[in-house]
Amino acid sequence: MKVVLPPLLIVDDEKNMRASLETVMQDEGYDVSSAESAELALELVGQNAYFMVITDARLGGMSGYEFLKEMAKRHPDLPVLMITAYATPKLAVEAIKSGAIDYLAKPFAPEELLHAVSRCAERYQLIQENQALKNATMPQFGLDRIIGQSEGITQVKDLIATVAKTHATVLILGESGTGKELIAGAIHALSDRREASYTRINCAAIPDQLLESELFGHEKGAFTGAIRSKSGRMQEADGGTVFLDEIGDMSRPLQAKLLRFLEDGTFTRVGGNTELKVDVRLIAATNRDIVSAIRNHQFREDLFHRLNVVQFTPPALRERGEDTLILAKHFLEHFSASMGKAIQGFSPAATEVLQAHHWPGNVRELRNAIERSVILETTDHIQPSSLPNFKVESQLGSSEANENLSQGTYQEQMHFHERQIFLRKLSDHDFQLESTAKALDLPLHELQYRLHQLRINLSQAPDTPES
Numbered sequence: 001m002k003v004v005l006p007p008l009l010i011v012d013d014e015k016n017m018r019a020s021l022e023t024v025m026q027d028e029g030y031d032v033s034s035a036e037s038a039e040l041a042l043e044l045v046g047q048n049a050y051f052m053v054i055t056d057a058r059l060g061g062m063s064g065y066e067f068l069k070e071m072a073k074r075h076p077d078l079p080v081l082m083i084t085a086y087a088t089p090k091l092a093v094e095a096i097k098s099g100a101i102d103y104l105a106k107p108f109a110p111e112e113l114l115h116a117v118s119r120c121a122e123r124y125q126l127i128q129e130n131q132a133l134k135n136a137t138m139p140q141f142g143l144d145r146i147i148g149q150s151e152g153i154t155q156v157k158d159l160i161a162t163v164a165k166t167h168a169t170v171l172i173l174g175e176s177g178t179g180k181e182l183i184a185g186a187i188h189a190l191s192d193r194r195e196a197s198y199t200r201i202n203c204a205a206i207p208d209q210l211l212e213s214e215l216f217g218h219e220k221g222a223f224t225g226a227i228r229s230k231s232g233r234m235q236e237a238d239g240g241t242v243f244l245d246e247i248g249d250m251s252r253p254l255q256a257k258l259l260r261f262l263e264d265g266t267f268t269r270v271g272g273n274t275e276l277k278v279d280v281r282l283i284a285a286t287n288r289d290i291v292s293a294i295r296n297h298q299f300r301e302d303l304f305h306r307l308n309v310v311q312f313t314p315p316a317l318r319e320r321g322e323d324t325l326i327l328a329k330h331f332l333e334h335f336s337a338s339m340g341k342a343i344q345g346f347s348p349a350a351t352e353v354l355q356a357h358h359w360p361g362n363v364r365e366l367r368n369a370i371e372r373s374v375i376l377e378t379t380d381h382i383q384p385s386s387l388p389n390f391k392v393e394s395q396l397g398s399s400e401a402n403e404n405l406s407q408g409t410y411q412e413q414m415h416f417h418e419r420q421i422f423l424r425k426l427s428d429h430d431f432q433l434e435s436t437a438k439a440l441d442l443p444l445h446e447l448q449y450r451l452h453q454l455r456i457n458l459s460q461a462p463d464t465p466e467s
Contacts, residue, residue, distance in 0.1 A: 164188075215233055
């Protein structure tokens with residue numbers, strides 16, 4: 001990876017010295033800008049990118065030492081090299097304390113200056129390369145990653161844009177695969193903490209006895225294998241955001257410690273007595289029925305209220321209408337490009353299969369289904385034969401949905417169960433109306449009427465005798 005260097009800035013009130021330094025640097029291939037005063041230099045640095053600054057110690061107006069102190073306040077990561085004709089050990093120490101990366105006394109050999117500039121150039125390139133590698137390995141988050149136009153998903157996006165600007169704790173509830181991690185990432189990406197650390201921890205993936213150490217760290221000898229002290233993820237994320245996924249699986253003792261942490265940001269490491277404090281924004285998520293978990297004493301009610309400052313409940317895919325097809329097309333474009341296939345879209349029959357399935361695994365299940373279809377498809381449009389048959393998925397989803405509807409009204413539950421009966425039969429008979437009607441022992445016109453009443457749309461099915 002080749003990193004293009006921005007210019008370096010020379011600050012000197014002597015015109016001849018500026019010209020001399022510019023010539024030396026340009027002969028070495030550096031792009032150079034110059035300023036005749038510290039005041040102008042501060043203005044330029046605020047407007048443009050530089051990889052380093054070279055300044056004289058004695059300047060008209062603001063001195064080089066005052067300039068160093070201002071640079072340390074405003075641009076602490078930009079290296080400044082000081083040169084002076086009045087070198088003393090005391091002044092050298094003052095320059096370094098004020099923030100200079102190096103200090104050269106006149107007269108100096110050109111090689112000394114070039115060596116110092118070269119070190120700053122290498123430093124800049126390493127920082128840029130490391131940042132590029134970090135960006136490449138970290139997923140990119142933002143509102144544009146949340147695909148969909150339905151009312152429910154639009155409300156989620158609007159709430160993200162509002163909440164991200166605050167430091168409020170967030171709780172995300174919803175079924176698995178609805179995009180809880182995308183919501184958390186978008187909140188961080190739009191917040192004023194976006195340049196700081198974004199740490200994700202899956203509470204269900206780490207054994208309970210190790211999760212406390214992972215979060216808060218431990219002292220040497222705190223437990224078997226703790227051969228040295230270790231900082232926790234909370235401490236490492238100071239100034240940033242921590243996303244705790246599957247927080248419903250956290251043990252009650254650790255919930256108590258997390259509750260205390262949420263009170264004022266303080267904690268102690270495992271095996272330690274020293275109280276530490278950090279500034280971390282916490283976002284938590286779970287796909288569990290949190291009310292049921294509280295009633296069964298599996299989750300602390302006081303922790304729920306502490307986390308539940310702002311609550312997100314992303315809708316299930318089956319509740320998002322045309323978003324299913326929008327997402328399917330998005331995934332189709334992605335996987336077609338990555339696999340080098342020229343698949344243009346979905347056949348009408350495949351579109352009906354996608355619309356009829358109730359997607360118990362939500363967006364994650366849809367993504368996997370489209371990836372499979374792109375792998376298997378040999379034509380320029382996805383056919384139903386390339387999609388999963390969804391028979392196992394339908395059984396899983398129906399039991400889960402039954403539990404969710406247990407509190408619904410009689411009419412709501414009857415509507416839901418009737419819809420599931422027709423969807424399952426249609427799936428079993430490849431969405432052919434005549435054979436489905438025969439299996440249900442219904443006249444064809446009555447089946448068509450019931451499908452219309454239940455909003456099961458088969459209007460785009462291919463023209464076959466059965467359809």
